[in-house]
Amino acid sequence: MIRIGVDVGGTNTDAVIMDGSDFVAGSKRLTTPDIISGVRNALAATMEEASGKVSDIGALMVGTTHFVNALVRRRDLAPTGVIRICLPSGSSIPPFSDWPSDLIDGLDGHYRLIHGGYEMDGREIAALNKDELLQAVTDLRAEGITEIALSSVFSTVRSDMEEQAFDIITEAFPNQSVTKSTDIGRLGLLERENAAIINGALRPLAAEVVESFLALAEELDLQCPLYFTKNDGTLISADQVSRLPVLTFACGPTNSMRGAAFLSGIKNGLVADVGGTTMDVGEVQNGFPRPAGTAVSVADVQTNFSMPDVISIGLGGGSIIDREAVTVGPDSVGHRLLEESVVFGGSVLTASDIAVAAGRTEMGDHPPGDLPDLAGLIGALDQKAGDAIARSRTSGEAMTVIAVGGGAVLLPDELDGLEVVRPPHYDLANAIGAAIAQVSGEDSRVIALAESMTREEAIQSVVEAAEAAAVGNGADPDTLQLLSQSDVPLAYLPGSNLAISVTVVGELNMKGT
Amino acid sequence: MANRIKKVDREALALIAKGSTVLGAGGGGDPYVGRLMVQQILGEAGSVDVVQIEDLNHNALVLPIAMMGAPQVMQEKFPSGKEIPKLIEMMERLLERKVEAILCIEAGGLNSTIPFIAAAQMGIPIVDADAMGRAFPELQMVTLTLGGMGATPMAMVDDKGNGATFDTISNQWTEKLARALTIEMGGSAMVSLYPILAGPSRPYLIEGSLSTALDMGRILDEHKSGAAHALADTYGGRVLFTGRVRDVERRSDAGFTKGKLVLEGQLDFDGKGMDLSFQNEFLAGWVEGDLVATTPDLITLLDANTGGPVTTDMVKYGLSVHVLGLPCDPIWRSDEAIGLVGPRYFGIDADYQPL
Numbered sequence: 001m002i003r004i005g006v007d008v009g010g011t012n013t014d015a016v017i018m019d020g021s022d023f024v025a026g027s028k029r030l031t032t033p034d035i036i037s038g039v040r041n042a043l044a045a046t047m048e049e050a051s052g053k054v055s056d057i058g059a060l061m062v063g064t065t066h067f068v069n070a071l072v073r074r075r076d077l078a079p080t081g082v083i084r085i086c087l088p089s090g091s092s093i094p095p096f097s098d099w100p101s102d103l104i105d106g107l108d109g110h111y112r113l114i115h116g117g118y119e120m121d122g123r124e125i126a127a128l129n130k131d132e133l134l135q136a137v138t139d140l141r142a143e144g145i146t147e148i149a150l151s152s153v154f155s156t157v158r159s160d161m162e163e164q165a166f167d168i169i170t171e172a173f174p175n176q177s178v179t180k181s182t183d184i185g186r187l188g189l190l191e192r193e194n195a196a197i198i199n200g201a202l203r204p205l206a207a208e209v210v211e212s213f214l215a216l217a218e219e220l221d222l223q224c225p226l227y228f229t230k231n232d233g234t235l236i237s238a239d240q241v242s243r244l245p246v247l248t249f250a251c252g253p254t255n256s257m258r259g260a261a262f263l264s265g266i267k268n269g270l271v272a273d274v275g276g277t278t279m280d281v282g283e284v285q286n287g288f289p290r291p292a293g294t295a296v297s298v299a300d301v302q303t304n305f306s307m308p309d310v311i312s313i314g315l316g317g318g319s320i321i322d323r324e325a326v327t328v329g330p331d332s333v334g335h336r337l338l339e340e341s342v343v344f345g346g347s348v349l350t351a352s353d354i355a356v357a358a359g360r361t362e363m364g365d366h367p368p369g370d371l372p373d374l375a376g377l378i379g380a381l382d383q384k385a386g387d388a389i390a391r392s393r394t395s396g397e398a399m400t401v402i403a404v405g406g407g408a409v410l411l412p413d414e415l416d417g418l419e420v421v422r423p424p425h426y427d428l429a430n431a432i433g434a435a436i437a438q439v440s441g442e443d444s445r446v447i448a449l450a451e452s453m454t455r456e457e458a459i460q461s462v463v464e465a466a467e468a469a470a471v472g473n474g475a476d477p478d479t480l481q482l483l484s485q486s487d488v489p490l491a492y493l494p495g496s497n498l499a500i501s502v503t504v505v506g507e508l509n510m511k512g513t
Numbered sequence: 514m515a516n517r518i519k520k521v522d523r524e525a526l527a528l529i530a531k532g533s534t535v536l537g538a539g540g541g542g543d544p545y546v547g548r549l550m551v552q553q554i555l556g557e558a559g560s561v562d563v564v565q566i567e568d569l570n571h572n573a574l575v576l577p578i579a580m581m582g583a584p585q586v587m588q589e590k591f592p593s594g595k596e597i598p599k600l601i602e603m604m605e606r607l608l609e610r611k612v613e614a615i616l617c618i619e620a621g622g623l624n625s626t627i628p629f630i631a632a633a634q635m636g637i638p639i640v641d642a643d644a645m646g647r648a649f650p651e652l653q654m655v656t657l658t659l660g661g662m663g664a665t666p667m668a669m670v671d672d673k674g675n676g677a678t679f680d681t682i683s684n685q686w687t688e689k690l691a692r693a694l695t696i697e698m699g700g701s702a703m704v705s706l707y708p709i710l711a712g713p714s715r716p717y718l719i720e721g722s723l724s725t726a727l728d729m730g731r732i733l734d735e736h737k738s739g740a741a742h743a744l745a746d747t748y749g750g751r752v753l754f755t756g757r758v759r760d761v762e763r764r765s766d767a768g769f770t771k772g773k774l775v776l777e778g779q780l781d782f783d784g785k786g787m788d789l790s791f792q793n794e795f796l797a798g799w800v801e802g803d804l805v806a807t808t809p810d811l812i813t814l815l816d817a818n819t820g821g822p823v824t825t826d827m828v829k830y831g832l833s834v835h836v837l838g839l840p841c842d843p844i845w846r847s848d849e850a851i852g853l854v855g856p857r858y859f860g861i862d863a864d865y866q867p868l
Contacts (some may be wrong), residue, residue, distance in 0.1 A: 090591045091594045120585075187588060489770060
């Protein structure tokens with residue numbers, strides 16, 4: 001089965017072609033301001049390299065930082081309003097609480113609180129009032145918002161009021177785009193609502209992105225399904241991503257970690273992904289990123305969807321060197337490495353230049369020459385990278401650091417006392433991670449334990465449902481494995497009730513396609 | 514001993530919220546929601562005055578304010594914001610006098626920040642003390658019970674605006690009745706209970722609790738993954754274990770989340786195992802079958818990676834943690850106190866061994 005993996009990073013765009021688990025071809029091109037030209041460049045070069053070697057491409061899988069970048073840069077965000085179904089509870093903490101003020105401005109944050117929502121045992125706090133809801137929508141639209149994020153108290157226990165509100169809005173305003181909080185987040189109203197707001201703000205951009213990829217696939221005569229990669233390293237269809245772009249938020253680090261584990265054959269270790277501007281460090285366990293245990297902040301907003309636990313520092317190939325302060329980064333020449341760095345004939349001393357001077361790598365046509373302060377500068381680089389590695393470790397046990405990404409060559413052979421390896425095709429790990437992405441299936445339900453049903457049996461029944469969902473999403477049933485599982489009791493209900501949620505993954509089933 | 518604070522602004526509140534999760538001993542709930550509510554009232558520049566109990570007049574009325582119920586409910590269903598003024602009005606009517614200061618009943622977790630809402634809304638100071646020095650799951654588990662002080666008159670108000678007052682024969686009865694009503698109110702409610710006069714209550718209060726919480730928050734910020742050891746050094750405790758979570762079992766029983774945790778040793782504890790039992794808070798820990806700490810001493814988990822406290826709600830399979838043991842306030846070590854909050858009360862067949 002032939003697959004194309006594409007990864008759009010902040011600085012570089014990578015594309016690879018994989019035949020099953022064999023690498024066929026790959027190339028790296030600069031990310032362009034319009035994104036899609038960079039993808040076209042990388043894809044075209046890769047397909048040319050592979051020409052004659054492959055036919056029948058089965059799938060195009062894309063990981064992109066489009067969405068998270070838009071949020072971080074506060075650009076291309078749609079004016080998004082919130083309708084929270086909560087009254088009479090809820091007013092003590094309004095929507096957008098604890099958001100950075102410039103981001104609220106970027107979103108034109110408006111909100112309305114209306115009556116409704118559930119208690120934790122499913123009783124109504126108040127009934128949903130259709131007129132109040134429609135008035136809220138009318139007001140928000142009059143205030144200029146184009147996207148609506150809908151949240152409701154305990155919609156994780158009962159989602160019907162949120163769904164009912166969704167139906168009422170879309171019936172009255174057929175073209176109104178609405179994101180439901182239950183489609184994204186978990187328990188925790190504010191965090192789930194935040195995730196829904198971010199999702200709404202990104203929807204128009206997501207639709208554009210999907211469209212541009214479909215157009216490019218057609219232009220390059222790629223007649224295969226288009227997928228995007230999600231935060232957990234699994235796939236989401238192009239159609240789904242235009243509704244739920246936020247689910248792809250952290251795919252960059254996930255793809256690089258999955259790719260690094262795959263390329264090195266090391267299923268448990270640390271991964272350092274060094275790009276043009278940043279170095280991301282995370283841990284892989286059984287080939288998957290270790291998820292963050294707590295709420296994660298995205299562009300300074302608290303959210304609670306599942307993300308890998310990654311430490312990101314300002315160290316990459318384009319990091320600007322301050323010789324006076326003896327520091328590396330966090331400012332970077334980014335996109336302009338090939339013009340501005342010394343080895344490429346420019347005048348800005350970057351991390352790449354000192355790595356060349358130290359003999360760690362070769363690049364460019366303009367040797368940086370003799371740098372009397374080189375030892376101190378390289379020391380600062382190694383110190384910074386070593387700190388990030390040390391902070392990522394959860395134990396003193398020895399493990400290997402798998403260095404990937406275009407800037408992997410900057411790193412020494414040992415960091416924080418751990419061996420650093422660079423697997424073959426290390427510079428294309430992200431795209432390879434996208435190309436090997438799997439299909440997931442999720443199921444969560446509340447099960448009442450009884451004499452006849454143990455905790456283990458209850459979990460097993462949910463695992464089976466998740467497996468069925470994965471197969472329904474296109475997974476090969478022979479390759480399924482458990483990715484995550486949690487069971488939390490629901491207090492205040494008679495008996496012992498467990499809320500169980502399970503995610504399983506498997507290979508994309510390409511048989512018969 | 515931490516320096517005593519005089520004022521709490523936005524920044525100090527964030528540190529108190531953070532440090533209070535250490536005092537939460539795995540329970541007490543996430544103080545984040547409480548912090549947001551206070552910030553909403555204070556705005557960017559406001560602050561709350563903090564007083565020591567000795568600075569108040571002997572007969573000054575001090576009202577503890579707390580949230581009762583499941584902290585998870587507060588993460589989903591926020592208060593309306595009208596509960597506290599109504600609570601205070603009800604208490605002042607019952608007691609026929611004006612409140613002069615607010616007290617934090619429980620310095621651990623969510624209830625460390627809730628009283629600041631009252632102080633900010635009412636424009637009165639908060640006392641730098643509490644009645645637990647940590648978090649405990651039941652309403653009678655306060656030092657004031659040891660002083661023979663009653664939880665009632667007590668008032669309870671829900672997000673819908675319903676109010677109730679209690680007048681009971683014992684603090685245990687207050688716990689039963691108040692919890693039943695909390696469940697009916699949707700799992701969480703704001704309460705004011707244990708109304709006290711500053712002078713007579715002073716011997717039974719744990720003084721400086723807010724200052725301690727703030728100091729602990731600062732230690733967490735400064736020491737990150739080394740915080741467990743720094744806290745142990747500063748507060749006379751020790752790191753009981755370091756390991757990875759290998760099983761979490763939670764069950765719901767009579768309104769509490771009970772369960773156990775199994776850790777597999779790492780670093781200094783390689784090859785060993787630890788079991789922990791909890792009822793909202795951590796109750797006891799055994800390393801290789803030997804009891805190493807029990808309630809009322811504090812058992813707190815800190816993420817070995819980030820140093821952040823990990824509650825019994827948050828703890829997940831695979832997480833690597835330090836188990837920190839901290840000694841409780843000496844007031845909890847009398848026979849009477851151990852009968853109220855010791856291991857046997859929670860059904861653990863072991864005697865209390867001080868850390």
